[in-house]
Amino acid sequence: MTYLLRDVSTMTVRGLRLVSRDVDAIITAVLLPVIILLMFVLVFGGAVDIGTDYINYVTPGVILLAAGFGAANTALAVERDMSSGMVERLRSMPVTAWTVLSGHVAASLVKNLVTTAVVFGVSILMGFRPEATPLEWLAAVGMILLFVGWITWLAALVGVLVRSPDAAGGFSFFVMFLPYVSSAFVPVDTLPSWLRGFAEHQPVTPVIETVRSLLAGDVATVADPGGVAALAIIWCLGLGLLFAVSAGLAFRARR
Amino acid sequence: MAAIVTAEGLHKSFARRGSTSPPVLDGLDLELEEGAVLALLGPNGAGKTTTVRILSTLLRPDAGRATVAGFDVVRDARRVREIISLTGQQVAVDGKQTGAENLTMMGHLAHLPRRVVRDRVAELLTAFDLADAASRRVDTYSGGMRRRLDLAAGLLTRPRIMFLDEPTTGLDPRSRQALWDVVRAVVDEGTSVFLTTQYLEEADRLAQRVALVDGGRVAAEGTPAQLKRQVGEAGVELTFVSPADAGRVAPVLTAATVTAATVDGARVRVPTDGSVAHVRSVLSVVEATGVVPEHWEVRAPTLDDVFLALTGHVGQDRPARSAEVAA
Structure with a gap:
C-alpha cells in the first residue's frame, strides 16, 4: 500500500515532467484556452445577449472546454506508453503497472489547475467579476477538478484501447463536442428542442451551472440537495469511477 | 551449475x-x-x-x-x-x-x-x-x-x-x-x-x-x-571464374588429398585441419593444375552454416508470422 502511493507519486512527477516539457501540451493547456476565451468574449460576445456580461457567463465553459483539449493529450501520452515498451518494462517489475495511468491522470489534474488559474486570471483582467467567497472559490475549483477527473480517466481508457496515436488524437473531437451542446456558451433554452433534451441531460450542463452559481455567490442553488450541484457531483463521480475501473480492466486485459 | x-x-x-x-x-x-x-x-x-x-x-x-x-x-x-x-x-x-x-x-x-x-x-x-x-x-x-x-x-x-x-x-x-x-x-x-x-x-x-x-x-x-x-570441419574454399574451372580442379584435388573435394557452382571446398602444411599442400595441387582461382580462404563453419544445415533455410530470410508481429 505504501509502495502504491509512492509509485503513483513517482509516476505523477514523471507525468508532470512530460507535460511541462511538451510544447504542444503547454500550448493546449495555456495558450489555446486564452485564445478561445478571447474569441468567445470579443467575437461572439457582442452578438450573444443573455442579460448579463457574457464574460461572466462563458468563463467556466472555456475552462471545461480546455479540460477536453488536455484530455486528448492524456490519451496520446497513455497510448505512447502502451506502444513504446514503457508499460512492457513496468509489467516485468514488481510495481502495479497501472500506476502509470494514475500518474497521467494526476498530472492532468495539476495541469488543468494551471489552466484554470490562467483562464480565471485573464478573464478577471477582461472584466469578469465573480462574487464568490474563498470557500466558494475552493468549491468551484473542486467541481472543475471532478469534471477533469472523469474526462481524464476516459482519456486514459481511450489511450489504452486505441492502437495508434492518430486514433488517440481523434478522441478530442468527442470531448470537444460535449461543452458546445450544453449551457457552457449559450443558455440551453435557445437550442432546438431535440438538442435541448441532450444538453439538459449530459454532465457538462450541471457542472457549468454549479460552477457559475458558486462564482456568483449563489449558495442557495448549490446547497439544494436535489439541485444541479448534487447532480453534477453524481455525474462526475459516477463517470469517473466507471472509466477508472474500465481503464484499469482494459489495461490488464491488453497484452 | x-x-x-x-x-x-x-x-x-x-x-x-x-x-x-x-x-x-x-x-x-x-x-x-x-x-x-x-x-x-x-x-x-x-x-x-x-x-x-x-x-x-x-x-x-x-x-x-x-x-x-x-x-x-x-x-x-x-x-x-x-x-x-x-x-x-x-x-x-x-x-x-x-x-x-x-x-x-x-x-x-x-x-x-x-x-x-x-x-x-x-x-x-x-x-x-x-x-x-x-x-x-x-x-x-x-x-x-x-x-x-x-x-x-x-x-x-x-x-x-x-x-x-x-x-x-x-x-x-x-x-x-x-x-x-x-x-x-x-x-x-x-x-x-x-x-x-x-x-x-x-x-x-x-x-x-x-x-x-x-x-x-x-x-x-x-x-x-x-x-x-555438427556441420563439419573447417575447409579451404576456392572460388573460380566459372563452374567449368571448378569442375576441372575438383577431381585433381580429390585424387591428391584423402578427403573428397565438393563442388558448388564455381566454388570448390576441401576439408582441412587448418594447419599450414595441409593448406599449403592443397594450394600446391591447385597451382599445378594451372587454373587460377579468383579468390580463396580457409573458412571455419559459421553459425549461418549451422542454421542452414539444421533448419534447411538461412536465418534471416523467413517471413515474420503475423501473430508475433501483432503481439
Whole structure:
C-alpha cells in the first residue's frame, strides 16, 4: 500500500515532467484556452445577449472546454506508453503497472489547475467579476477538478484501447463536442428542442451551472440537495469511477 | 551449475479459433545455467520474443511450464519480477526526461531506498559512459546511447537474470561492440543473461550456449563450437571464374588429398585441419593444375552454416508470422 502511493507519486512527477516539457501540451493547456476565451468574449460576445456580461457567463465553459483539449493529450501520452515498451518494462517489475495511468491522470489534474488559474486570471483582467467567497472559490475549483477527473480517466481508457496515436488524437473531437451542446456558451433554452433534451441531460450542463452559481455567490442553488450541484457531483463521480475501473480492466486485459 | 531458467514444453498460439495459422511456440524446451549467457537464435517469427515474454511473466503459456530461479513464472510471477529485468526490443525510456531522471524514476519504481538510487544511478551512468550526458534530455541521445541507458535502467536492482530481446537490432557496428562489452561486464558481476538475437555473430561472441529456434521449438542446442562441429570441419574454399574451372580442379584435388573435394557452382571446398602444411599442400595441387582461382580462404563453419544445415533455410530470410508481429 505504501509502495502504491509512492509509485503513483513517482509516476505523477514523471507525468508532470512530460507535460511541462511538451510544447504542444503547454500550448493546449495555456495558450489555446486564452485564445478561445478571447474569441468567445470579443467575437461572439457582442452578438450573444443573455442579460448579463457574457464574460461572466462563458468563463467556466472555456475552462471545461480546455479540460477536453488536455484530455486528448492524456490519451496520446497513455497510448505512447502502451506502444513504446514503457508499460512492457513496468509489467516485468514488481510495481502495479497501472500506476502509470494514475500518474497521467494526476498530472492532468495539476495541469488543468494551471489552466484554470490562467483562464480565471485573464478573464478577471477582461472584466469578469465573480462574487464568490474563498470557500466558494475552493468549491468551484473542486467541481472543475471532478469534471477533469472523469474526462481524464476516459482519456486514459481511450489511450489504452486505441492502437495508434492518430486514433488517440481523434478522441478530442468527442470531448470537444460535449461543452458546445450544453449551457457552457449559450443558455440551453435557445437550442432546438431535440438538442435541448441532450444538453439538459449530459454532465457538462450541471457542472457549468454549479460552477457559475458558486462564482456568483449563489449558495442557495448549490446547497439544494436535489439541485444541479448534487447532480453534477453524481455525474462526475459516477463517470469517473466507471472509466477508472474500465481503464484499469482494459489495461490488464491488453497484452 | 544449476539451471536458473527452465522451460518445458512451452506452447503458445495467438491464432483465433478456426484459424489454421501455426502456433508461435510448439513445445519449446530450454535451460539457462546460472551465471551464463544463453542466446536464443532464430529468424523473425521463430518465437523468440514470445519466449522472452513468457519467461519475464508478461504472457501466460497455453501449455508447458517455466521457472525462473525456482519460481513458476505464472504462479509466482511477483517473485520472478523481483529478480529479473527485461530490456525489450523497443527502448523504454522517456525522451523528455534526462538520462539521470529516467534512471532515478526506475530506481524508485523498483522500490530501492532513495540513497541507494542516487548512488546506483551515478555508478551506472559512469559505467555506461553516459555521465556527461546525464542531465541532457534523452531526445538528444544517439541510438546507441539510448540503448545503453535502456540497459542501465534494467540493471538498477542488480537483477539475477537479465532478459535482452534483440538488444542490438538497429545499432551501428560500434554501438553494437560497446553493448557487447556492457553485457560481458554484467555477466562478470554474476548476472545470468538470456539473450535473443537474429545475428549469428552476436550469439557466437556473447553466449556460452546457443539454442537455435525455428517454428516455435528448439532445433538445436549447444555451445557455439559444438553446433559448428555438427556441420563439419573447417575447409579451404576456392572460388573460380566459372563452374567449368571448378569442375576441372575438383577431381585433381580429390585424387591428391584423402578427403573428397565438393563442388558448388564455381566454388570448390576441401576439408582441412587448418594447419599450414595441409593448406599449403592443397594450394600446391591447385597451382599445378594451372587454373587460377579468383579468390580463396580457409573458412571455419559459421553459425549461418549451422542454421542452414539444421533448419534447411538461412536465418534471416523467413517471413515474420503475423501473430508475433501483432503481439
